[in-house]
Amino acid sequence: MLSREAILDHLPRLRRYARALTGDRFAADDLVQDTVERALSRWALLRPGSNPQVWLLTLMHNHFVNQKRSARERLEQTTVDGILPELEVRSEQGDGLALQDLAAALYCLSEEHRSVLLLVAVEEMTYEECARILGVPIGTVMSRLTRARQKLARILAGEESLDVKGVKLEVVK
Amino acid sequence: MNRPAEEDIHAYVDGRLASDDRERVEYWLQNHPKEAEQIAHWQQQTTGLRLLFNPVVEESVPDRLSRVARVSATNIPWRIAAAVAWLSLGLVLGYGLHGKSSSQDSFLTTLVHPAAIAHVVYSPEVRHPVEVGAEQQAHLAQWLSKRLGTPVLAPDLQSAGFQLLGGRLLPGDATAAAQFMYQDGSGRRVTLYVRKEASGNRDTAFRYADEKGLAVFYWVDGQAGYALSGDLPRQELLHLAELSYRSLEQQSQR
Numbered sequence: 377m378l379s380r381e382a383i384l385d386h387l388p389r390l391r392r393y394a395r396a397l398t399g400d401r402f403a404a405d406d407l408v409q410d411t412v413e414r415a416l417s418r419w420a421l422l423r424p425g426s427n428p429q430v431w432l433l434t435l436m437h438n439h440f441v442n443q444k445r446s447a448r449e450r451l452e453q454t455t456v457d458g459i460l461p462e463l464e465v466r467s468e469q470g471d472g473l474a475l476q477d478l479a480a481a482l483y484c485l486s487e488e489h490r491s492v493l494l495l496v497a498v499e500e501m502t503y504e505e506c507a508r509i510l511g512v513p514i515g516t517v518m519s520r521l522t523r524a525r526q527k528l529a530r531i532l533a534g535e536e537s538l539d540v541k542g543v544k545l546e547v548v549k
Numbered sequence: 550m551n552r553p554a555e556e557d558i559h560a561y562v563d564g565r566l567a568s569d570d571r572e573r574v575e576y577w578l579q580n581h582p583k584e585a586e587q588i589a590h591w592q593q594q595t596t597g598l599r600l601l602f603n604p605v606v607e608e609s610v611p612d613r614l615s616r617v618a619r620v621s622a623t624n625i626p627w628r629i630a631a632a633v634a635w636l637s638l639g640l641v642l643g644y645g646l647h648g649k650s651s652s653q654d655s656f657l658t659t660l661v662h663p664a665a666i667a668h669v670v671y672s673p674e675v676r677h678p679v680e681v682g683a684e685q686q687a688h689l690a691q692w693l694s695k696r697l698g699t700p701v702l703a704p705d706l707q708s709a710g711f712q713l714l715g716g717r718l719l720p721g722d723a724t725a726a727a728q729f730m731y732q733d734g735s736g737r738r739v740t741l742y743v744r745k746e747a748s749g750n751r752d753t754a755f756r757y758a759d760e761k762g763l764a765v766f767y768w769v770d771g772q773a774g775y776a777l778s779g780d781l782p783r784q785e786l787l788h789l790a791e792l793s794y795r796s797l798e799q800q801s802q803r
Binding site for chain 1: 555556559560562563565587590591594595597598599600601602603605606607608610611613614615617618619754757783784
């Protein structure tokens with residue numbers, strides 16, 4: 377059985393997923409905080425032998441979805457600005473994609489597509505783990521992953537306009 | 550050769566195929582340049598996303614997050630005792646349990662709201678911003694501790710450029726409360742509102758509230774509830790809240 381203090385070891389990776397999911401430093405840390413509080417109150421429900429990271433990501437995902445549902449009428453706070461300053465530095469590393477464009481395109485994906493792509497690509501979860509975290513069959517994970525990767529490619533190729541919450545942006549080439 | 554299954558294509562992109570399956574997909578891609586190009590792009594996406602977000606793992610975890618894990622982790626015996634007490638009380642009276650949201654709501658009315666009002670009333674004050682000035686800090690702390698019935702200390706925020714101006718006694722919802730005021734070089738002011746908490750209240754992590762546009766961070770530590778208010782960017786105020794918490798902890802250990 378895992379000790380409760382062990383949750384500290386999971387914080388850096390929870391923060392990474394939350395940051396990537398929300399695109400906002402504060403919203404992300406709020407999400408992590410709520411997740412940790414939930415986890416601590418339900419620690420007894422973690423079955424022995426199950427992967428705590430998967431369990432924590434499941435709690436985070438459910439909380440994120442519920443929050444979005446209850447706050448749907450509010451204007452979404454997701455902004456690309458919050459992470460852009462850090463990106464400019466790294467884009468000089470000469471990788472294949474301009475990272476600013478990639479970040480902007482990522483937040484044009486629906487949350488369904490963004491979450492599955494991030495869980496696979498960044499969190500390196502198996503497809504089975506993604507299915508558990510997202511609460512969908514594995515076939516849905518695969519088809520969402522295909523659509524997410526295709527859509528991201530189309531946005532970056534300029535075949536789809538960047539449409540961040542109703543604000544049209546021009547793709548910088 | 551047939552097109553590989555959707556799952557195999559993703560597993561190839563994500564480097565999760567066993568070697569013979571991988572060779573099979575590679576062979577197919579040699580004869581399908583369009584798909585090969587698409588898959589190469591998907592792999593670039595993955596590389597890019599990792600470059601974007603892996604640095605977050607290297608950042609130091611904010612105090613408020615490591616604190617929430619620690620606070621709850623060290624309070625287990627007390628929490629169990631409290632749960633048992635609530636449960637028996639609930640059974641006797643026939644009421645349901647009071648959840649976390651209600652205690653959070655009560656902090657908004659007992660702590661955040663009065664703190665915000667006190668900030669709005671006193672922080673613009675030019676001639677009499679405080680009752681007792683910072684030059685009498687020892688007296689100030691002694692006086693307020695006596696009136697609140699719990700040790701009250703003014704945190705040191707100088708490392709963030711905020712000087713203590715002094716403090717004042719305020720009426721709280723049931724008992725007395727205190728306010729410390731700080732000012733930085735450009736004249737911006739933040740106030741820390743302190744009230745004595747019921748001994749049954751558990752420690753909380755930093756929480757954020759927006760009181761009609763005024764940013765307030767609040768937390769409960771031991772016998773005192775704190776609310777830091779200021780017309781500052783949220784991140785800066787959070788930094789001051791963390792600094793206050795650390796400073797109070799250091800001072801109380803002396």
